[in-house]
Amino acid sequence: MKAVIQRTFGSVDVLSIAEVPKPILKPRDVLIKLKSIATNPTDIKSRENxxxxxxxxxxxxxxWDGVGIVEAVGSNASFYKAGDHVWFAGSRFRQGCNAEYCAVDERIVGKKPTSLTWEEAASFPLTGITAWEVFFDSMKIGKSDEGKTILITAGAGGVGSIAIQIAKKILKLKVIATASNPKSIELSKRFGADFTIDHTKNLEEQLNALGFKTVDFILETNNLERNLETFGKIIAPWGRIATIVNGAKIDPSHLLxxxxxSVTLSFEMMFTRSAFEVDMERQKEILDQLAKLADEKVLEHRAFTVFPSVSLENIREAHRMQESGKTHGKIVLTADFI
Amino acid sequence: MKAVIQRTFGSVDVLSIAEVPKPILKPRDVLIKLKSIATNPTDIKSRENxxxxxxxxxxxxxxWDGVGIVEAVGSNASFYKAGDHVWFAGSRFRQGCNAEYCAVDERIVGKKPTSLTWEEAASFPLTGITAWEVFFDSMKIGKSDEGKTILITAGAGGVGSIAIQIAKKILKLKVIATASNPKSIELSKRFGADFTIDHTKNLEEQLNALGFKTVDFILETNNLERNLETFGKIIAPWGRIATIVNGAKIDPSHLLxxxxxSVTLSFEMMFTRSAFEVDMERQKEILDQLAKLADEKVLEHRAFTVFPSVSLENIREAHRMQESGKTHGKIVLTADFI
Structure with a gap:
């Protein structure tokens, strides 16, 4: 099969398209013929190590965002059969899906929403699972939290743009998103943000100007190191902060x-379940829930940049755009390899 | 009234007993004639600033641990009347209870358990509220967690000794406590620890030797800075860690x-509710719950060192013992000032 591969870590130049063997299935795997794929910040981090x-x-x-058709199933796999249309984010510790075929454990695969195109669907899995895990598994936001406030950083970004929708439409929170340019502001509001503030300016002052002294929840998708001190000022007593950014570079005095x-700080890593093989079917459950919500038009797809094929030039350009941190929504490629 | 006072920060030498005015009640305060008081690490930290x-x-x-009799109530207080037997931990931002009388907001006062002596009851409030808030408000441990594992550091300490009881008897967790000497080990087991390990030795190796590769929950009561690296190794994926120690001196690379x-780290500070005046009645509710459980003999008091009066020598000695970090259970003083 054809695949985008790299043999060393580094810039987009290490990427090439090559002919490699089709993946061999483990007992619980399904083999998926890819129809569409999307990029994520983790692609860049993995490429550069x-x-x-x-x-x-x-x-x-x-x-790690794939949509496609099941072609074969492993000896011990029972959730899917050949011909099923599925989506998944996969495991960071296996080969990814920038290829014609990908083998994925069936426990982290869900049925693709029927009402979306392949490309629209590819905008959901990784960021959708991330936001869902953050809200329900880590922060444990529930019915009793309706009407509370959440600050979501980088509202027009991959995780931000789905997190706003879930926070607003499902959890019924009051959403303040950060966005720094007209397009990001427009998108954040379209996804459901009640307010936007500019993350290049003083967050506390802008919140106060909107009438918020504190917020009950914060979802940090961008720069914990820079924002943690401010979070200590604006988070409510007993508030909850979740971060999809590791805390390795924070100044620990900001934890005071x-x-x-009495704040709770949750670290969220979408690959935890597949890496440690714990409670993996939860990801299938989340994907099925997201599919239902997408089909019901509760959640809107965010495939705003679509490359019509996977050529070396297209995948490198997709990486460059992802790397810039300035794109809106998701970058998707139709999985036709040329 | 008589009170233990200090006019400067420093060692036990700054403490003296003096005649000071009785507290003036705020509208929602109750005035409590103290019958018994207990010490906590926060006394030492406050004394030294x-x-x-x-x-x-x-x-x-x-x-900040008092048991006594209501003598008067504020103009807008309605929960208690003169003669009621009550207990409380109070607010760190007001005058404490090392005195003949103390004014406390009624929303953080509960009815004393009827079956305990004044001194036995004084062993509960601050540490009981702390453990309860940790488990139910921060970590949100519930019915579905029964049978999971928790590591509690310093099992024979103030918070540890009540936390073991709640974890074992109410939450039905499997409890591993740390304890480093025969008396601490005996007490930890008496309170309900299934296993003890020695916190002066390698925690990971000892857990493994007991057959645990990881634990689902950790309650850190003692030294987060020293233990955080080990916690990263022994906490289960999606595990929850709570700490009553601030994280200002941790090495942030250990957060990786x-x-x-995808671990959640909760900071617990018993004084958050009174300091920020948020959801204060939750502490009354917790104290009432603790009283019920003490009266039902589910929870055992931990008043192991009882001074029969508050003399200058006794309070200084109580502080020295508390400072040593080597005492078991709680240090209590009958509130007769001499």
């Missing part, structure tokens, strides 16, 4: 404010 | 392991 992955001994296939307010 | 409190402009009364496992 910012995530501190193991040294490359062979080629590596990136990509969280302590004095 | 490790908690970075405001400079002393007048005398300061320490003490929490991130990769």
């Amino acid at each position: 910012i995530v501190n992955g193991p040294a490359l001994t062979d080629y590596k296939i990136l990509g 404010a969280l302590f004095s307010k | 490790i908690v970075n409190g405001p400079a002393l402009t007048d005398y300061k009364i320490l003490g 392991a929490l991130f990769s496992k």
